[in-house]
Amino acid sequence: MKILLIEPDNLLAEIYVRVLKEEGHTILRVSSAQAAITQADKLSPDIVILELQLPFHNGIEFLYEFRSYSEWQKIPVIINTFADIRKIFISSSLGVSKLLYKPNTSLRQLLRAVNYAISVTS
Amino acid sequence: MRNSFITEGIVLSRTDFGESDRVLTVITSDSGKLRIIAKGVRKPKSKLAGGIELLSVNSLTVLPGRGELDTLISSRLITSFCNIIGDLDRTMTSYNLLKRMNKATEDAVDGEYFQVLRGALQGLDKTEVPINLTELWFNVHFLSVSGHLPNIRRDIDGHMLEPSNNYSFDFEHMAFREERKGTFNANHIKLLRLAYIAEYPQKLCQVTDINTYIDKVLQLSANLVRLNHQV
Numbered sequence A: 001m002k003i004l005l006i007e008p009d010n011l012l013a014e015i016y017v018r019v020l021k022e023e024g025h026t027i028l029r030v031s032s033a034q035a036a037i038t039q040a041d042k043l044s045p046d047i048v049i050l051e052l053q054l055p056f057h058n059g060i061e062f063l064y065e066f067r068s069y070s071e072w073q074k075i076p077v078i079i080n081t082f083a084d085i086r087k088i089f090i091s092s093s094l095g096v097s098k099l100l101y102k103p104n105t106s107l108r109q110l111l112r113a114v115n116y117a118i119s120v121t122s
Numbered sequence B: 001m002r003n004s005f006i007t008e009g010i011v012l013s014r015t016d017f018g019e020s021d022r023v024l025t026v027i028t029s030d031s032g033k034l035r036i037i038a039k040g041v042r043k044p045k046s047k048l049a050g051g052i053e054l055l056s057v058n059s060l061t062v063l064p065g066r067g068e069l070d071t072l073i074s075s076r077l078i079t080s081f082c083n084i085i086g087d088l089d090r091t092m093t094s095y096n097l098l099k100r101m102n103k104a105t106e107d108a109v110d111g112e113y114f115q116v117l118r119g120a121l122q123g124l125d126k127t128e129v130p131i132n133l134t135e136l137w138f139n140v141h142f143l144s145v146s147g148h149l150p151n152i153r154r155d156i157d158g159h160m161l162e163p164s165n166n167y168s169f170d171f172e173h174m175a176f177r178e179e180r181k182g183t184f185n186a187n188h189i190k191l192l193r194l195a196y197i198a199e200y201p202q203k204l205c206q207v208t209d210i211n212t213y214i215d216k217v218l219q220l221s222a223n224l225v226r227l228n229h230q231v
Helices: A009-021 A033-044 A058-065 A107-121 B088-104 B113-125 B133-145 B186-197 B202-204 B210-230
Strands: A002-006 A027-028 A047-050 A078-083 A098-103 B005-017 B021-028 B033-038 B056-063 B070-080 B167-170 B175-177
Touching: A002 A033, A009 A027, A009 A107, A027 A033, A033 A047, A033 A058, A033 A098, A047 A058, A047 B021, A058 B033, A058 B088, A078 A107, A098 A107, A107 B056, B005 B113, B021 B088, B021 B113, B033 B056, B033 B186, B088 B113, B088 B133, B113 B133, B113 B202, B133 B167, B133 B186, B133 B210, B167 B210, B186 B202, B186 B210
Parallel strands: A002 A027, A002 A047, A047 A078, A078 A098, B033 B070
Antiparallel strands: B005 B021, B005 B056, B021 B033, B056 B070, B167 B175
16 A cells, blocks of 8 residues: 655654554655645655644645545545644544554554554545 | 725635636725735645745735726735644634635725734734634624624613623624523623624633633624624
């Protein structure tokens, strides 16, 4: 599967990319919303993993923009974020597959979320 | 011969249109709600919102179209609400307001809707103003410009609302009804009135003990918007 990873933290990104590649996925990592939109055009991702706390335009803005393109409306988006997800209400119209709080999410849980997203799209 | 015109606008939504164009739905200060094609912005380098900043006020030069769609000639940023973008809750709230405004307005709306939305975004941009105050302000002013603000002076029987009475709200008649065990009192109604007369959301920060009453009044205003606009 082609995964677009939107992660501004370099160290975390390196870990995620390694783990996801070991599972056989193709990963493209970017660190901003604008780069994500540009690369999504090129990559045509099957799944998006998104940190909400991004520089310049945040993850919510990216999601609204991403979903405004008809070919990207059904692509699963997994939010994996440092933001306090208990305090954020994310509209169901944005089609978030899974909402993960990074400090409490293991790599295994992230992989499980990816596998679930794959099973749903299959 | 069609002449281009210049207007101020806030983007409400955008969709793709063909391979390289985007259609933006924009609410403007003096030209109603427009659907504008931004040509060639999709490829080779897609820009967020087709080059027009989201959550901002832009000066737009527009060429009227023959059909439903006009064409964007150029845009210039007037006001960017950076503090909204820096806060996820404020971003989410802003998009909800844009969605509500888009869903509830037809094309031929006057400039008051633009003023209400701009006022709300300005309120959300001020980090010292709690989000719920701005939401309340938006709901009340949105109801007012759309002609759906309930009577906040008299009750369902035409009597002046009294400070010593309790009231319930009658959604069928869009008015308060005196009721001994009613959950709305003078302070709730006063807050509703203050939200109506406040020129900007930040004015509501001056209200004392607002936290005691805001939730109920905000819930009422949200229900009224939902009921009257199916949003």
